[in-house]
Amino acid sequence: MRKPINGFSKLSKLDKIKWITATYFKDADAATQAIKQYWNTDKKLQQLHDEFIENTITNYYLPFGVAPNFLINGKLYTIPMAIEESSVVAAASNAAKFWLDRGGFKTEVISTTKIGQVHFMYHGDYEKLQKFFTSVKPKLIEDTQQITRSMEKRGGGILDIELKNKTKDLKDYYQLHATFETLDAMGANFINSCLEQFAKTFKSEALHCVHFSEAESHIQIVMSILSNYVPNCLVRAEVSCPVEDLNEDTSMSSEDFAQKFVQAIKIAEIEPYRAVTHNKGIMNGIDAVVLATGNDFRAVEAGVHAYAARHGKYSSLSHAEIKNGVFKFWMEIPLALGTVGGLTNLHPLVKVALEMLGQPTAKELMQIVAAAGLAQNFAALRSLTTTGIQEGHMKMHLMNILNQLNATVKEKEKMVAYFKNNTVTHSSVEAALSNLRLLANN
Numbered sequence: 152m153r154k155p156i157n158g159f160s161k162l163s164k165l166d167k168i169k170w171i172t173a174t175y176f177k178d179a180d181a182a183t184q185a186i187k188q189y190w191n192t193d194k195k196l197q198q199l200h201d202e203f204i205e206n207t208i209t210n211y212y213l214p215f216g217v218a219p220n221f222l223i224n225g226k227l228y229t230i231p232m233a234i235e236e237s238s239v240v241a242a243a244s245n246a247a248k249f250w251l252d253r254g255g256f257k258t259e260v261i262s263t264t265k266i267g268q269v270h271f272m273y274h275g276d277y278e279k280l281q282k283f284f285t286s287v288k289p290k291l292i293e294d295t296q297q298i299t300r301s302m303e304k305r306g307g308g309i310l311d312i313e314l315k316n317k318t319k320d321l322k323d324y325y326q327l328h329a330t331f332e333t334l335d336a337m338g339a340n341f342i343n344s345c346l347e348q349f350a351k352t353f354k355s356e357a358l359h360c361v362h363f364s365e366a367e368s369h370i371q372i373v374m375s376i377l378s379n380y381v382p383n384c385l386v387r388a389e390v391s392c393p394v395e396d397l398n399e400d401t402s403m404s405s406e407d408f409a410q411k412f413v414q415a416i417k418i419a420e421i422e423p424y425r426a427v428t429h430n431k432g433i434m435n436g437i438d439a440v441v442l443a444t445g446n447d448f449r450a451v452e453a454g455v456h457a458y459a460a461r462h463g464k465y466s467s468l469s470h471a472e473i474k475n476g477v478f479k480f481w482m483e484i485p486l487a488l489g490t491v492g493g494l495t496n497l498h499p500l501v502k503v504a505l506e507m508l509g510q511p512t513a514k515e516l517m518q519i520v521a522a523a524g525l526a527q528n529f530a531a532l533r534s535l536t537t538t539g540i541q542e543g544h545m546k547m548h549l550m551n552i553l554n555q556l557n558a559t560v561k562e563k564e565k566m567v568a569y570f571k572n573n574t575v576t577h578s579s580v581e582a583a584l585s586n587l588r589l590l591a592n593n
């Protein structure tokens with residue numbers, strides 16, 4: 152067994168690489184070269200990335216693409232997307248173009264409230280705790296003034312704090328359940344700082360509460376943390392058009408397409424196995440924009456999937472109907488996003504993404520991201536219910552394989568033509584390319 156290493160974080164970047172390549176790689180020089188080739192020659196830029204996290208040894212690139220022609224509430228956007236999966240940006244662009252000619256996306260922010268909780272244990276009489284909470288609540292808020300002052304000036308801050316009795320689910324367990332408005336900031340730091348101050352004040356005031364017994368006065372704070380479940384930070388995106396305007400594909404009538412599309416949604420509404428993949432398609436669009444704009448895609452993912460299961464069964468995030476000859480397709484999702492603070496002030500490409508979007512407020516960004524998610528879902532369902540998903544995927548897959556095989560531009564052209572009528576697999580592409588090269592050499 153290998154020995155653990157002590158003091159790894161204190162090694163220089165080069166020494167870290169030296170240790171890793173010597174420990175894990177057959178060819179240490181090749182591994183070092185693979186790692187170092189992604190270092191940026193601009194030392195300042197590299198240092199910026201080095202300092203985002205700990206133990207950075209190199210950069211991990213993702214393509215940064217754009218999907219133009221997104222008409223959202225009458226305004227045209229080009230949406231930046233950071234994603235590795237082929238077809239996603241092309242699908243978003245196609246869906247954007249499709250809806251551009253049909254009135255575009257209509258979006259609205261329904262609510263913007265975020266949640267944070269102080270989880271604590273209290274051994275005693277609930278009524279006494281309630282009275283204590285009511286008396287101490289103004290002080291809880293007062294003691295956070297240092298933290299909340301500038302947020303309040305801009306119109307945000309703490310909206311409320313409630314005491315929640317959770318003892319039915321867990322013995323002696325209670326919460327301070329707080330709601331926040333964090334405006335253009337995602338607000339994680341703001342919320343967590345407020346919560347930690349609530350916890351401090353709450354605990355110390357309890358020690359001096361004359362109505363508490365000795366046991367009651369010793370409140371045990373377990374933890375203070377925001378919730379990534381944000382069902383009251385909700386945005387809606389919608390597209391609609393007369394059914395007859397729906398389909399460009401002559402192989403199927405618009406009516407049949409609309410019916411099939413709605414069926415596909417109904418299946419995702421009742422069948423969790425399908426719903427997860429259906430929603431994954433939505434997240435293809437959402438995560439890509441969330442990442443490009445420097446937001447926390449893990450937080451968004453966790454919150455969105457919890458929302459998809461809010462009725463006790465995992466279900467589709469999007470819905471569709473045909474009513475009076477009109478096809479309507481929509482979705483409501485929770486999105487806690489920021490356009491100030493965090494990575495938005497630091498990462499040069501995030502700055503580019505936000506400027507491309509016209510320096511949106513958090514509310515605007517919620518709407519843009521929701522439109523990208525709905526577009527992605529539309530594109531996936533359109534493919535799935537008509538040609539099947541593989542046609543588009545395979546085109547990109549073919550390119551990836553050809554790139555792996557170092558195909559030239561000319562070879563790529565010939566291979567694309569050849570694989571219009573042949574099935575793409577790694578071995579079939581390999582065989583066809585070596586055939587082509589053989590013919591070229593003879």
Ligand code: MEV
Nearest residue numbers: 428429431432531532540
């Ligand atoms: C692939 O990344 C996403 C899809 O599977 C989504 C879907 O099935 O709806 C195509």
